[in-house]
Amino acid sequence: MSKRNNKSESFINKFPASVLLMLLFIGSFFITSCDREEFTDSPDAEITFSLDTLRFDTVFTERGTITRFLKVFNPNDKAVRISEIQLENQQSFFRFNADGLPQEEARDIVIWAKDSIYVFVEATIDPDQSVSASPFVIEEKLNFTVNGNTSSVLLEAYGQNANYVPFKEATGNIALLSCNGGTVVWDDPKPYVIFGVLVIDDCTLIIPEGARIHVHGGFARDEDFIYNDGLIFVGANGRLISEGTAADPVSIQGDRLEPGFANQSGQWAGIRLSAGSGPHSFKYTEIKNSIVGIRADSATTLNLEQVSILNTAGPGLLGIHNSITAVNTLIANNGGNSAQLIYGGNHSFHYTTLSNFGNQIEALRIDNFLCYDPPNCDDVRANPMQVSFVNSIIAGSGRDQIQIIDVTQENSGFMNFEFDHTLLRVFQLLRQDRYENFLEDCNNCLNFELFEPVFKSVPDNDYRLDSLSLARAFARPIPNITTIDLQGHPRDSEQPDAGAIEWKPEE
Numbered sequence: 001m002s003k004r005n006n007k008s009e010s011f012i013n014k015f016p017a018s019v020l021l022m023l024l025f026i027g028s029f030f031i032t033s034c035d036r037e038e039f040t041d042s043p044d045a046e047i048t049f050s051l052d053t054l055r056f057d058t059v060f061t062e063r064g065t066i067t068r069f070l071k072v073f074n075p076n077d078k079a080v081r082i083s084e085i086q087l088e089n090q091q092s093f094f095r096f097n098a099d100g101l102p103q104e105e106a107r108d109i110v111i112w113a114k115d116s117i118y119v120f121v122e123a124t125i126d127p128d129q130s131v132s133a134s135p136f137v138i139e140e141k142l143n144f145t146v147n148g149n150t151s152s153v154l155l156e157a158y159g160q161n162a163n164y165v166p167f168k169e170a171t172g173n174i175a176l177l178s179c180n181g182g183t184v185v186w187d188d189p190k191p192y193v194i195f196g197v198l199v200i201d202d203c204t205l206i207i208p209e210g211a212r213i214h215v216h217g218g219f220a221r222d223e224d225f226i227y228n229d230g231l232i233f234v235g236a237n238g239r240l241i242s243e244g245t246a247a248d249p250v251s252i253q254g255d256r257l258e259p260g261f262a263n264q265s266g267q268w269a270g271i272r273l274s275a276g277s278g279p280h281s282f283k284y285t286e287i288k289n290s291i292v293g294i295r296a297d298s299a300t301t302l303n304l305e306q307v308s309i310l311n312t313a314g315p316g317l318l319g320i321h322n323s324i325t326a327v328n329t330l331i332a333n334n335g336g337n338s339a340q341l342i343y344g345g346n347h348s349f350h351y352t353t354l355s356n357f358g359n360q361i362e363a364l365r366i367d368n369f370l371c372y373d374p375p376n377c378d379d380v381r382a383n384p385m386q387v388s389f390v391n392s393i394i395a396g397s398g399r400d401q402i403q404i405i406d407v408t409q410e411n412s413g414f415m416n417f418e419f420d421h422t423l424l425r426v427f428q429l430l431r432q433d434r435y436e437n438f439l440e441d442c443n444n445c446l447n448f449e450l451f452e453p454v455f456k457s458v459p460d461n462d463y464r465l466d467s468l469s470l471a472r473a474f475a476r477p478i479p480n481i482t483t484i485d486l487q488g489h490p491r492d493s494e495q496p497d498a499g500a501i502e503w504k505p506e507e
Helices: 002-013 017-036
Strands: 053-055 068-073 080-087 094-097 105-111 116-123 136-146 149-160 163-165 174-177 183-185 192-195 197-200 203-208 212-216 219-221 226-228 231-234 238-243 250-254 268-273 280-288 290-296 301-312 317-334 339-356 364-367 369-371 380-382 385-390 393-396 402-405 415-420 455-457 462-465
Touching (some): 080 094, 203 250, 212 268, 231 238, 290 301
Parallel strands (some): 053 149, 192 212, 238 280, 290 317, 317 339
Antiparallel strands (some): 068 116, 080 105, 094 116, 136 149, 219 226, 369 380
């Protein structure tokens, strides 16, 4: 026995170390491979999933959707073989990919012990669905069978027919809507989905009650630069009229409608009314989730009645040396100023709520100048500003919710403002020599503190008045101004509430 051992040691010593390492690696590989090829056939063997419901973005008919995925885990100590992965319906709106190729079903898919695989799923909505079937929810199970047991993941998509403007997948393109000075009415009951930049010129676009406008945003690129896509641009000879009603308002927003995007700002570029265009009118219209809500350039005329502009990454309303009239208007949850009125103009706001919580940017900015050589501003030009807020609320997180910048001399007539029966927050403004008598000059204004009740729930974007709100019965009746609030409720004829929404008891 001793001799045999010595011979073995001598034999091993003759091999180079690199060869021995290679042999050890090969041996361990085969041992590992044998282990990995051991499958469990137990009916108790389970697979698990990264989620139990795979939800898709809103699927506009013919456009399909982005591909979504889920992970399938094998928590067992041995490999499992998925004998079949199959969609529940034979005529399915969904397709899946479990091993690199699109298919209706997959067989004998292996998941090694303590390992996982990806399954990719895509959805397309049948373009032949009738209008009465839209919107609709599509639900279907994706079934996985292991050792005779079936487990499922629910696939869910919310789909609807749509009009594509100018056409599907026009991202990054510019399309012109023109009608030789006539009128186009978007009165199809299906929603309108805008891709790229829509330019409305030599034409009046009327958006009737109940219309749903969705703008596909994101980034676009040309040869020189990258820019934000998804813009409604009204040219100098264009006009935009939105005619919603209390019972059937107009909605203008992005095309991401799943719950996680409901209040997400910056999804599309916004609405721009170019210089000299209009007059433009928006009634009972909600504009939300853009970068800028409405930008109205020089010499435009804009009328807002019962309008909400919500969840913008920049200013909600930007007016540049123009004329804006707003009644029962809510502008809230903005990354910039809720209302930014610059380079002068003539503006009138009644029963308006500006609410800019969550940052330190003022809800309202007023100025009378434009810098023609930013950032140095050596070339500054001024225009007269006339602005009034009556029966309104100007609120936010910062101690100053009004910023007034006058580049001309005091009492020059280039900065004229009025605040009447308005709830507001100012602090540093009062410490400027020019505005130290600001509150005395207000007609029955109330400078409130942050802890004092105003809205029902700012975190929930609920800008109805709290039952103890300081705005209740704070306003004054205004002859010839609508007696209906933003939500279509009547106002108290003798002691109305300030802001866009009249308080009413819970039903």
